[in-house]
Each structure stands twice: as structure tokens, then as C-alpha cells.
Amino acid sequence: MLFILLFGWSRAGGLFHRLSQCAMRSLLLVCCSPLPLLVAAVPRFDSTALLRNVLVPADASVGSIIYRLRASDPTFDYPLKFTIRGEYTTVSVETLNCTRFNSVCHANVIVRKKLDPLRFYDFTVDVKSFNGASASINCSFRATNATTPWGDIFPGAPTLLMVSEKSRRNTDLGSVIARGNPTLPDPVTLELWGSIQFSLHQRLINLRDAEGTIVLLSQLDYEIKTVHHLTVLANNPYTETKTDTRNIAGWPLLVVVLDEQDTPPIFTLAPPTTVLNPSLKPGDLVLQVKAEDGDRGKPRKIRYGIIPDGSPFAAFFQIDEETGELHLVRPLSEIISLSHSNQPILLTVVAEEVREDPEEPPAQSSTVRLALIPPGVTAGSPTFGSTEYNALLDENSPTGRFSNYLKLMLELNQEMLLL
């Protein structure tokens, strides 16, 4: 009564209008204690989902959800958190996402061990509000010898959906029908869990049963994930009430992503620098590159080539288009005489896909730059890029100016070598 009075007063714009929700709670606790209203200031379990004397078929698989608990808080002290008391190991309790804006919070009870038929299971669940007020409930269920009639709960439901990675947002991937419980007043309601890339649109197909359509929310990528594990949860599902009084049932769904040709080749072997052995002769193997199609579902064959790139050195090498082996084709002495200042030789190698299906998208390619270091040049060591350096120095230049110029040339030369 006092609560109603205070609440009404605050709405009317009186003194309490400026009180925060938190202050109101404190006031309630102070003013109302030890009135029975204080009891209402702790969270309350939903009386329609108390998990007492529930029957659960013993074929409930480990990891499956057997019950949905609900609780609310009369002082709106959300979020609420559910925990199982003690070291209970047969089931666990998982609080679902709950924020301070919720008006009810939920938790799943999940089987963690194989159930023994005809055994009773007893445990306690606590629920605590944001500021620590808590309530508990003694839970019990009995495992029965029954077999879950999945075909009656989810008639004709698919276990596997296949979707191309080309499929666009809002594509319907398939649907699941769930039957409601004839002993309950409410129809079945569906939820989809497992990935934020999918959603579920549901509609009632009669007073009790519902159809849920799985809809793609964002384009899939085979190269990132090939299979998505989803679960359709049915609240208030059909059960054979003599042996099963669970208030939730889950249907697992696998979404298999079909690969499309949308990724170029990727080099898996491409040594960035190779020192040319002075004993190399025409025909000798210099190095090998390897590339694979980035599309792993149905990869295309790869062919290798050297891109001339305007480099005079491209003609000194040959690459086996199938194996990626790079061979020397002209004497090493010609390379040395042609190379300026013993700089590394840069070669661009391409890996191209082979398209064999007229229906498929065009072939893609990737390139890699390889540095070949002629004999006598050590990667990373400074060398002079010219036989002589000239600089003009003003008369009476400060000490150190010329040596700085030389240092700069050496540094520049080193950077060129590393490039």
C-alpha cells in the first residue's frame, strides 16, 4: 500500500519525482521494513517455470538444454545472475544475456553428465540482483526411461542446410516446424542460437505450432568458416507428459558453406632473398615457389610464370609452369657483368589459376617479388654504389661535414640493397 502511495506521489510531480530509482529502492527498504513488502524486494522465480518434479528422458544428450528458468525483480534491480549452488556436476546453469533494461531474465539448465534412468536429481539455484539481493529455489527432476520423440517435436526438420558463400543477406536457408504442448495455454515459441550471421523468422501455423525460417543476416565466407553450428530452441514444445515435462527442446542444425571462386592464389613458398651460388650453371635449379588457390573447397590448378617487368634479368631465368622451379638458363658471368654495382636482381613471379569450368568466374592471379643476390654481394652489408663520389665543400666548412656526406651515401646504398 505504502509502495503504491509513494509511487503515485512521485508520478504526480511531488517531492519524490526527483528521486532516482535507486533512492526509491532504499526508501522502500527503510520505510517498509519490516513490512511484508520487504520480501518482495528480492528477485522472484517465475512460478510457471520452477523446475520441480520435472520429468526428463534419460536420452537427453550431454550439453543439451533441459529447462529454461525465469526470474524477475520487483525493484527492477537488473541484471539478474543465476548460479547453481555448491559443486553440483550433473547439470549447470547458464544465465542468458540480461541487461539493466530487462524486465525478466532467463537461464538455461544444461545436462553435463549422462542421466541415469529413474534417478532423482536435486540441486539448488540462486538468483541474485545487481545490488546483491538474492533468492533461491530447490530444483528436482527425475530421469525417465522414455525416448525423446524428436519427430513429433520438430516434424520433418532438416539437420543440414547448404548455402553458397555467394548467397546474399536475407536469403531464406530453410525452415523448421516445432509443435506446441497441448497441455499448455501458450503456443510454442522459437529461438535461434549459435551465430549472429543468422536469424529466425517465426510464424504460428495454427494455435499451438510454429514455423521458423532461418535467414541469412550477412554474407558467409568459406575461407573464414566452412560450417556453422546452430540450435533452434522451442519453448513450450510438444512433450509426452507422462515421461517428459521439460519446458524447452533444442534442434541442432548444421549450416554448410559452399565454396565459390572468389579468392586468388596464395603463395605458400616464395623465398624473399636467394644468394646465387657461384657454381650455378645454366639449367641448374635456383629456387622453387609454390602457391595454392585461396579457394580451398574446390581449388583450381596453378600455373607459374615470370613477368618480364622490363627487367633485363627475366631472360636469364626460366620457371617450370607446373612445379614452380626456377632454373638458370644463361651463364652466371653474364648476370654479374650486367648487374649494376652488384645490386640484387628482382624477379616478379606470377601464380595463375586454371579455369576449366565455363560457368565459373574468371581465373585470378597473384604475384610475388623475389630478390636474387649475385655472388660476392652479401645481403644486408653496406656497399658503395659508385666508384667515386664528388662533393663541393665551402672554404672553412665546419669539421665533420664531408664525413656526414659519406655516411649518408653509405646509408642510402644499404637501403637500396635491402629493397
Ligand SMILES: [Ca+2]
Ligand atoms: Ca580462386
Ligand SMILES: [Ca+2]
Ligand atoms: Ca571461396
